[in-house]
Amino acid sequence: MNLLSDLEDFVHDHRPHGTLTGDATEPAWNGYLLTVACPCGVVFARWVTLEEADALSLRGAFDWRLTCPVAAWAA
Numbered sequence: 001m002n003l004l005s006d007l008e009d010f011v012h013d014h015r016p017h018g019t020l021t022g023d024a025t026e027p028a029w030n031g032y033l034l035t036v037a038c039p040c041g042v043v044f045a046r047w048v049t050l051e052e053a054d055a056l057s058l059r060g061a062f063d064w065r066l067t068c069p070v071a072a073w074a075a
């Protein structure tokens with residue numbers, strides 16, 4: 001299971017529907033919940049470990065909207 005490829009698939013499938021909205025909870029001991037909502041009603045939700053977050057440079061929920069690759073892809 002690869003978070004980034006799953007995200008890329010989601011963005012590829014749903015970007016034509018409109019603006020994708022990414023969000024993430026504040027980091028907990030086991031990571032945090034990453035969500036990307038499409039206007040069509042489908043929501044991508046995945047628990048992201050801190051290791052995965054590091055790999056994607058997503059660590060830090062407060063900065064996530066600025067650094068999330070989804071935000072760049074959806075722009």
Ligand SMILES: [Zn+2]
Pocket residue numbers: 013014015017038039040041042
């Ligand atoms: Zn969609």
